[in-house]
Amino acid sequence: MPEILEVERYERLAARTVGRRIARVDTPDAWYLKRGADAGAVQSVATGATVGGVRRIGKLLLIDLRDRMTLGLRFGMTGRLFVDGIAGIDELEYGSSRVEPEWERFRLEFDDASRLVMHDPRRLGGVEIAPDESRLGADALTLTRAELAASLRGGRGPLKARLMDQSRIAGMGNLLTDESLWRARLSPTSAAGDLSDQEITRLHATMRQVLHELGERGGSHTGDLQLARTRGAACPRCGSSMLRQTTGGRSTYWCPACVDGAS
Numbered sequence: 001m002p003e004i005l006e007v008e009r010y011e012r013l014a015a016r017t018v019g020r021r022i023a024r025v026d027t028p029d030a031w032y033l034k035r036g037a038d039a040g041a042v043q044s045v046a047t048g049a050t051v052g053g054v055r056r057i058g059k060l061l062l063i064d065l066r067d068r069m070t071l072g073l074r075f076g077m078t079g080r081l082f083v084d085g086i087a088g089i090d091e092l093e094y095g096s097s098r099v100e101p102e103w104e105r106f107r108l109e110f111d112d113a114s115r116l117v118m119h120d121p122r123r124l125g126g127v128e129i130a131p132d133e134s135r136l137g138a139d140a141l142t143l144t145r146a147e148l149a150a151s152l153r154g155g156r157g158p159l160k161a162r163l164m165d166q167s168r169i170a171g172m173g174n175l176l177t178d179e180s181l182w183r184a185r186l187s188p189t190s191a192a193g194d195l196s197d198q199e200i201t202r203l204h205a206t207m208r209q210v211l212h213e214l215g216e217r218g219g220s221h222t223g224d225l226q227l228a229r230t231r232g233a234a235c236p237r238c239g240s241s242m243l244r245q246t247t248g249g250r251s252t253y254w255c256p257a258c259v260d261g262a263s
């Protein structure tokens with residue numbers, strides 16, 4: 001699914017539209033318009049508007065319309081962005097790499113006939129007008145150690161769920177979180193607030209490293225742990241059996257032997 005690294009690519013691709021004027025808005029799927037937005041509202045906000053800027057907070061892509069409001073684009077599990085016929089990402093972990101016209105959920109067509117298209121087979125993403133940006137925590141790509149420490153403080157729930165709580169840290173998805181915890185030799189199920197200062201420092205450095213490295217490799221599915229994300233797989237580091245369990249509602253793979261070895 002699109003995590004912060006994928007949406008960062010979408011952001012770079014969408015930046016091509018800055019300065020273009022929107023001639024037409026197509027909303028073929030009413031379900032895809034969220035938080036009170038409907039076809040009429042999106043038309044009146046976007047038609048005739050010029051794209052003033054493109055931003056991103058975590059997994060939320062923001063298109064600022066000059067002298068108008070902001071459109072917020074979310075990509076759910078299988079959302080892909082196309083601009084000028086170019087795909088931001090070729091394929092996604094849980095999505096089909098096929099391109100089908102009926103999977104197009106939202107389209108902006110510009111004066112020069114170029115297009116921005118959201119393509120989403122499972123339609124778990126969506127578009128909203130003026131999304132509440134204050135609901136999102138610090139962006140994971142620029143997260144400081146102090147911000148990480150603050151987001152973990154007092155947490156009694158599992159560490160993994162805390163890291164994926166978008167209101168605390170924006171952008172971490174399932175794969176990036178498992179990879180970071182495994183590399184930092186931390187248990188996804190330990191209480192978030194129980195980490196020592198030393199462990200927070202290690203986790204912060206590891207998250208930075210993971211985001212940088214996987215960004216270079218091509219996305220959140222390129223982690224060292226990726227091949228071990230199957231039942232009965234061996235830990236790529238120590239060879240012990242990986243444990244699979246559900247944490248924070250998501251399939252979690254981790255190696256208890258590596259965590260024990262670190263303490």
Ligand SMILES: [Zn+2]
Pocket residue numbers: 235236237238239240255256257258
């Ligand atoms: Zn291990």
